[in-house]
Amino acid sequence: MPHHSPLAGRLVTIFGGTGYIGNYVAQALLTRGARLRLASRAPGKAQGLKPLANLGQLQLMPCDITEEAHVAAALEGAEHVVNLVGAFTGDLGRLMGEAPGTIARLAAERSIASLVHVSAIGADAASPTAYARGKALGEERVLAAFPRATILRPSIVFGKDDNFINLFAGMIELLPVLPVFGAQAKLQLVYADDVAEAVAVALEHPETHGGKTYELGGPEQLTMMQIHEKIAAAQGRKRRFIAVPDGLSATFAALPGTPMSRDQWTLLKPGSTVAPGALGLADLGIEARPLGLFLDKWMLRYRKHGRFGAANERAKVRRA
Template structure:
């Protein structure tokens, strides 16, 4: 535990703290000695964090972010606030626009020292996608209420337990020929621990980071096709990938109950890379880590026979011969 951190013994409310990114953000805050209140519509989803906290260091609270009384209860006596809430379904303008603004307003009125808001690369009030428009609305509402807040815009976030790399890994494990939507889309995917470190770093120093927006991308730009190829190689599997045309992708995205909505396809097609003049990880003193640093280890469970099978290089050689 880092007792010299300004967050030590301070109460930090983390909205969405029981989710994928929230799990790592909470760990980064606990390591700095903060007292953390996880505010979520499903607090039980974060209970695996309990063994990582000292006695009295971690608290869970049910919160409906669309209700101001629920927000106020979760923000009671909070010294710092982090908002990680994001979704592709429901009332996006409320969940990612108005609700964050209400959080920031209540936090400011309560005397919170700093507010960190997680947005996304591509947030744009003029975007054709409801997601990007809602993210832009949230940024505006937060800064209106808490002008010194820090806005973090990550690219797609990956990690060992994510729903991005693992979704493709499961498909590659079981399917010999895979369609790739938006195959040439460039993504600067960011490692979840690095994003969590960015949140904690920004929270620690409002004087340096308050009022600024940071775009968080990994150290390399990869296309969707390259990501799939790397996953297959790490599994030691010989797979064929079929880049799907733009017209066919749009048709697929419009079909009800498919795993990709039209909004998601438009976001994918637009790519997710850090702007040339944007502040980024380096301005927070963080060196982002690449996917390749972890992929071979993470794909072990997807290889034939796992740790008891061939190495990924030998497995791929054998697959190519058969």
């Protein structure tokens, strides 16, 4: 990170800034001295960021991005914009397709210096999933209205408090035998802090990164089976994993109340990896960090006897 960021003292509006990735993006920008306006349907979710900000550095604003008047109010006085809004339920074409276009159009009218739109690997107008179609429409609408926008397409994002690694970690802690859906699907998991850094770098340097699309993935490709095995090993647990056939997986995902929706299963099946030749984190000057760098530490709370159990295991190794 540069000693003095071009974002220092500048107002950045972050749509969807109270979500999971938004928390990391906000911290990356606060560290750079930016002033933040987090525009979200649930601004109260960002209360935990207040102790990290200086007086007057953070503003929380209720906002429905499908309402143009709300978007216009959130952009008032802003010099940079980030859109992080994403969902798997609701009118996804409107929320992730049309609304980002409105953000981009209003940003262009206000001569906003830089706009970063966070999409997803797998965005595809021809996809059978509403999610991927919505993301593709959002990219199209954003670039049509604001050609200098930077599009970031992350793979599945992992972090200490995510709903991906921790979902499987909780099941592995409790169950001796577990089904694995999409066992051979390859994922290029990307660290949340690396995604946040990508957003910040793109905002800082629109002259270099504007108008470009970057696919964000970590330094390794892991299958779903390998991810489960790594989590179990980090917990110090022996588990049996059973690869579930695709047909059964699809049926399970279609049932109500399951942890994976039909769209999520359809997106998981082909995997989520950076396309060959695509611009990536390295082109933003960021060295991607692997899951293994953090997993042992994060799994301490899932181990038998927690940290004390880990100490006992190390003592056994020394005595052997």
